[in-house]
Amino acid sequence: MAKSSSCACGESLNTLIYDPELCINCGLCSSVCPHGVFTEGDGKAVLSKYEECMECGACQINCPVGAIHVESGVGCAAAMIRAALLRRNEVTCGDAACCGPIK
Numbered sequence: 001m002a003k004s005s006s007c008a009c010g011e012s013l014n015t016l017i018y019d020p021e022l023c024i025n026c027g028l029c030s031s032v033c034p035h036g037v038f039t040e041g042d043g044k045a046v047l048s049k050y051e052e053c054m055e056c057g058a059c060q061i062n063c064p065v066g067a068i069h070v071e072s073g074v075g076c077a078a079a080m081i082r083a084a085l086l087r088r089n090e091v092t093c094g095d096a097a098c099c100g101p102i103k
Helices: 028-032 058-062 077-085
Strands: none
Touching: 028 058
């Protein structure tokens, strides 16, 4: 049920939990997600870019059956701070992007 992934430091990348058994394939999650975390699939939405979830909560708010849970607002703070320090326009979390030394 829960999708789990971690970054190089061993911490979970985000709090996103998706239960495909509840999914009715309405397509709302894929249409509201600003990072394309969900895509439309055959009969169920596909969690295709888990690591790109920034926990905005749009998918959870719009899911009519409660198949998605995310703690909106927590995000990968380390990745956001890193992007700001390096003056990057895009925030990424994964590999060593969030927990490695700033280069």
